Amino acid sequence: MPKTLLALNWKMNKTPTEARSWAEELKEKYAPVEGVELAVMAPALDLSTLSANLPAGVAFGGQDVSEHDSGAYTGEISAAMLKDAGATYVVVGHSERRDYHGETDAQVAAKAQQAQKNGLVPIVCVGEGLDVREKGEHVPFTLKQLAGSLKGVGADVVVAYEPVWAIGTGKTATADDAEEIAAAIREALEKQYGEKAAEIRVLYGGSVKPDNIAEICGKPNVNGALVGGASLKVPDVLGMNDALK
Template sequence: MSPTETKMKKLIAGNWKMNGSLAANEALVKAMLEGLQGAEPAADMALCAPAPYLAQLQSLLQGSPIAWGAQDVSAHEQGAYTGEVSVAMLKEFGCRYAIVGHSERRQYHGETDEVVAAKAQRALAAGVTPIVCVGETLAQREAGETEAVVKRQLAAAIHTVGHCITEIVVAYEPVWAIGTGKTATPEMAQAVHAVLRAQLAAATTHPKRVHILYGGSMNAANAASLLAQPDIDGGLIGGASLKAADFLQIVASAR
């Protein structure tokens, strides 16, 4: 880090997945905001909600310390793509972030590395920060393919967005640790984050400007040990982001 660069705050981003209701969302967000009153959050914060609730988040979070974002974005600008949501639409609802390439999108919707990279590029072009997810399955880890898999996935984004690579966020999410209650040890997670950081260093002179989040069942109990690792710059939080106290505890662990 050069003398002119300040240390980045960590980023704690919640991914609600396909959960929520108008009433539950309002109660959850209000509890989070109440928990933050009178204190500067230890980390940058964001909540990524299903598309129908983005207007609600815009209303609830405008002017607060919590940013908001979407769980996906179309690789297309506009047109006959039924069911797709464009980045221009997300911008109208104040979204700062868009998750792209989550393992569930890759697994259930057949998204390829190239599609994920195209979505990242589309988001960046409109000023929305893509959270580019990478990660290996249990079978790939057991076969010793973890490094090759995550490097291939990140390489597609690097190739597509080029010099804008420092404007993305990367999330490492070992597929075997998502929603299972299993988590990589801090040392296991750090090892993969270090690989990703080295790959970014080969692509830009400012690899430390890129947040690399850990996204494998981070919770209130394990957050501090994971966030203490040198290349873990935050978390992409699933289930724990649906509980205000847990999410705020994770944020507090980022000090």
């Protein structure tokens, strides 16, 4: 079994100065847990600071990446830039990117391909809104989104299931809700990647905290969490990390 991945998504938070303070506090207090990998998904301006100050063994990555190699794409960041900064991962297709910037499944797949081409592991996000959940269409919706977002993408990938209605709302899908979708995702991954699917980590994201992470990640098809708000304070991070012992 692959290591459980605790991926911390800072979103648009923390200046480089704040990132340094966070990393230094983590370095002082962090104790690795066997079988658990910690990784910080930070704004691009924070990556060099994290590279210099994170504890050994803690990875980091970007929150988005361009679907293009390089060129006249003002404001975008290439996969080669992230890799050169020391990143291991990059988040693609987060619901906020899909909702606020109109990203399509095809664009998400193109970004994931760029990441893999440059030696990064894409964390591909999928998940339904409340209207879809209430209609009982959450499984087919998510699997369709997954298929489009993984088109042409290799097996060196992480999938994060994030029910949009549970992100930053305080509402959390139950552990059984997370497992229902994670099991369906796992089955789809097996059809696409065969035996390699066993090594692909499926994360749950949406109001994950120290007091619920163990139950969620204890499910057979959930291999970690993509954490938003609770990633911003080191004591919460340590609490989640320790809860996975």
